[in-house]
Amino acid sequence: MKSLFAFCLMTLCAEAQQDVRVNYLAAQASVQDVASTMAAQAGLGYNWRKSFDQTDPQCRQWVREVRIEALPFAAAMRQILDPVGLRYEIEHGAGRAIPRAR
Numbered sequence: 121m122k123s124l125f126a127f128c129l130m131t132l133c134a135e136a137q138q139d140v141r142v143n144y145l146a147a148q149a150s151v152q153d154v155a156s157t158m159a160a161q162a163g164l165g166y167n168w169r170k171s172f173d174q175t176d177p178q179c180r181q182w183v184r185e186v187r188i189e190a191l192p193f194a195a196a197m198r199q200i201l202d203p204v205g206l207r208y209e210i211e212h213g214a215g216r217a218i219p220r221a222r
Contacts, residue, residue: 150182155215183200205219
């Protein structure tokens with residue numbers, strides 16, 4: 121019963137994080153840097169190693185002229201990850217980039 125409660129609580133928290141508004145302004149940054157910074161702004165951890173292992177080399181690509189201002193977390197992540205063929209998921213309170221399903 122406790123694990124069911126914990127799972128439901130994590131799911132509710134993960135869903136709530138989707139609407140948190142995030143900001144990121146940079147002339148140039150790696151996809152992984154942007155994703156991890158925005159996850160932190162949304163109150164999530166970021167599993168850097170697992171994300172890197174599953175998405176290299178896409179996660180190392182540069183994004184230029186990044187201008188995300190008060191955008192909901194879910195929309196901001198799509199804006200950064202979609203162009204490089206990635207998506208994100210939240211697992212145990214930590215976000216990570218993963219390859220988009222084909």
